[in-house]
Amino acid sequence: MRNGKTMDEKHLRDMLRRLPEREPPADLAERIMTAVEAPPKSLGRRIGDLLAAAFPLQPLRAAVLCSAVMLAFWLGMTVGGSRNDEGPGAGPAGSLLTGPVQSPEADYLIGRGLLAAGQWKAAAEFLRAARLATDDPEHALWEAVALGKQGDKEQEREIYRLTVNRHPEYLPARLYLGHNLLESGDAAAALEEYSRVLALVPDEETALYNRALAGRVLGNRDLEAAAWKEYLRLNRTGKWAYRAVAHLNALGDFTYRGYRIGHRLVIGNQDLLLGTDSEARRREVDFLAGAFAEASGDVLNLVVFLAGDGGRAEGMARELQYLFGAGLNDRAGKRIDISWFGEPETVRTASGVEHVLAEGLMIFCTPRSQQTGGDLI
Amino acid sequence: MEKSDEEIISLVLDGRKHEYRHLIHRYQRQIYNLMFRYSRSGQDAADLTQDVFLRAFEKLDGFEPGRAFFPWLYTLAVNRANDWSRNCKRRNAHRQELIDNTPERAERCSGQERMLEHREELERLQRGLDLLGNETREILMLRFHHELSVKEVAGIFAISESAVKMRTARGLQLLQSLLAEDK
Numbered sequence: 001m002r003n004g005k006t007m008d009e010k011h012l013r014d015m016l017r018r019l020p021e022r023e024p025p026a027d028l029a030e031r032i033m034t035a036v037e038a039p040p041k042s043l044g045r046r047i048g049d050l051l052a053a054a055f056p057l058q059p060l061r062a063a064v065l066c067s068a069v070m071l072a073f074w075l076g077m078t079v080g081g082s083r084n085d086e087g088p089g090a091g092p093a094g095s096l097l098t099g100p101v102q103s104p105e106a107d108y109l110i111g112r113g114l115l116a117a118g119q120w121k122a123a124a125e126f127l128r129a130a131r132l133a134t135d136d137p138e139h140a141l142w143e144a145v146a147l148g149k150q151g152d153k154e155q156e157r158e159i160y161r162l163t164v165n166r167h168p169e170y171l172p173a174r175l176y177l178g179h180n181l182l183e184s185g186d187a188a189a190a191l192e193e194y195s196r197v198l199a200l201v202p203d204e205e206t207a208l209y210n211r212a213l214a215g216r217v218l219g220n221r222d223l224e225a226a227a228w229k230e231y232l233r234l235n236r237t238g239k240w241a242y243r244a245v246a247h248l249n250a251l252g253d254f255t256y257r258g259y260r261i262g263h264r265l266v267i268g269n270q271d272l273l274l275g276t277d278s279e280a281r282r283r284e285v286d287f288l289a290g291a292f293a294e295a296s297g298d299v300l301n302l303v304v305f306l307a308g309d310g311g312r313a314e315g316m317a318r319e320l321q322y323l324f325g326a327g328l329n330d331r332a333g334k335r336i337d338i339s340w341f342g343e344p345e346t347v348r349t350a351s352g353v354e355h356v357l358a359e360g361l362m363i364f365c366t367p368r369s370q371q372t373g374g375d376l377i
Numbered sequence: 378m379e380k381s382d383e384e385i386i387s388l389v390l391d392g393r394k395h396e397y398r399h400l401i402h403r404y405q406r407q408i409y410n411l412m413f414r415y416s417r418s419g420q421d422a423a424d425l426t427q428d429v430f431l432r433a434f435e436k437l438d439g440f441e442p443g444r445a446f447f448p449w450l451y452t453l454a455v456n457r458a459n460d461w462s463r464n465c466k467r468r469n470a471h472r473q474e475l476i477d478n479t480p481e482r483a484e485r486c487s488g489q490e491r492m493l494e495h496r497e498e499l500e501r502l503q504r505g506l507d508l509l510g511n512e513t514r515e516i517l518m519l520r521f522h523h524e525l526s527v528k529e530v531a532g533i534f535a536i537s538e539s540a541v542k543m544r545t546a547r548g549l550q551l552l553q554s555l556l557a558e559d560k
Contacts, residue, residue, distance in 0.1 A: 008553055009549055009553065012502075012549060012552060012553060012556070013521050013549070015498065015499065015502050016502070016517060016518070016521035016522055017521050017522060017524075019499065019502060019503070019518075019522055020499065021406055021407075021410045022409065022410055022413055022419070022422075023406070024405050024406055024409035024422075024423065024426060025419070025423050028401075028405055028409065028423055028426060028427065029398060029401045029402055029405055031423075031427055032401050032405075032426075032427050032430045032431065033395070033397070033398050033401065035427065035431055036394055036397055036430075036431065036434050037394055037395070116423065116424060116427060117427075294557075296557070
């Protein structure tokens with residue numbers, strides 16, 4: 001036992017040593033060097049940064065910022081207006097560049113660098129020059145992002161629209177158009193864009209998730225529920241899947257439920273588990289049995305509720321017990337306990353709302369550590 | 378022959394700013410990955426990495442010769458990541474529900490072929506690391522991934538060496554139990 005534990009720790013250390021790292025963006029070093037070699041920040045920018053740090057509350061910050069701008073304007077008028085080096089053509093990179101350099105690649109890279117440096121307006125100018133020179137949808141995408149960052153949501157949307165019209169196959173622009181529309185409250189149009197994305201890439205995770213959000217914004221509960229279910233059909237793990245289940249359950253739909261198996265919350269499809277499609281049910285049972293096989297608890301409890309039909313509830317419970325047992329592959333020390341009720345199940349969601357289900361399946365497995373009074377986590 | 382960190386710093390401080398590029402190339406991956414572990418977003422990780430290198434550049438004249446550069450840089454990075462994390466929590470509290478519910482753009486897989494089992498094991502490890510506290514996770518990463526000494530790790534987190542040892546042991550134990558759970 002001790003040897004086994006030591007081996008595990010050695011393996012773990014080795015895995016940590018070999019944990020793959022992500023590649024930083026290819027242009028990151030260049031972006032940093034651009035910023036390092038750029039002239040020092042202006043006094044106004046420094047004051048702005050200080051204010052941003054000092055006043056996180058927007059109204060107060062805005063008021064102080066306005067006062068500072070008025071003070072700066074007054075000082076400028078008082079001291080004299082001889083400085084005239086920031087006209088319409090004045091560049092974002094101060095005295096180094098006065099505007100796009102007429103090389104699409106260079107403009108694009110400078111634009112991306114400026115975007116990373118937080119100079120949205122200047123970035124948009126360079127990226128626009130790159131887009132107009134090449135008609136490259138990627139240039140357009142980043143120009144739109146820069147416009148969005150500077151708060152020009154309408155112009156951002158227009159660029160996405162222009163891009164999807166000219167390059168219908170370029171999905172990032174369509175996806176981002178969907179996000180823009182959704183954020184702007186035009187959920188119906190967002191829904192259309194997400195549907196177009198999904199027609200080409202049916203498992204695009206963000207589009208699947210946001211389609212449900214669009215349904216919610218539209219107040220279309222059926223559409224929302226169907227979208228959450230489609231999302232969950234393809235995504236069963238991760239925080240967004242847990243959120244999707246919570247949203248679906250909040251609608252009173254318990255097709256998918258989160259089951260506590262050991263320390264894990266495992267998402268299961270209740271309809272399939274209680275349904276008549278034997279192949280689909282077996283797949284679902286195998287998925288949950290696999291989670292139970294690896295969980296620290298020894299007993300999986302299955303509780304079947306079928307309102308007004310105790311006999312069928314018992315039959316269903318026994319059938320599931322058999323299927324789960326088979327799915328466990330005779331794993332030693334694991335047991336399936338069942339119970340059944342000829343009455344509805346009452347479920348309370350996280351928000352405290354109670355739902356009564358004519359058919360319900362409760363599954364849980366208490367972690368071993370909690371059974372003995374201790375807890376590892 | 379490659380210049381040492383100290384030689385590069387000396388050149389940068391003498392006005393040869395462009396030499397700083399070598400330090401960026403040498404350490405950007407480590408800092409970017411640290412930031413990614415905190416933010417879980419490629420864009421935020423890149424922005425934070427840039428920020429750390431700019432701060433390091435500004436503070437370079439305060440760097441003590443003879444000291445190792447990487448732990449010094451990592452200290453700056455951990456502090457920046459913690460600040461970001463705190464601000465993020467504050468911002469999140471005020472976010473609208475819709476924005477709060479919008480998932481990040483799905484990370485695309487690298488396309489590298491790996492044995493499925495190996496990949497799943499590493500994914501489990503990553504999930505386990507995500508469940509650890511930020512500081513415990515970084516202590517484990519510094520000790521085993523970056524192979525820093527206990528003393529260096531203690532310096533980065535301003536804790537005693539015995540605290541580093543204790544937290545390393547507890548972190549490993551916790552990670553083991555999380556991995557066993559997540560299989």
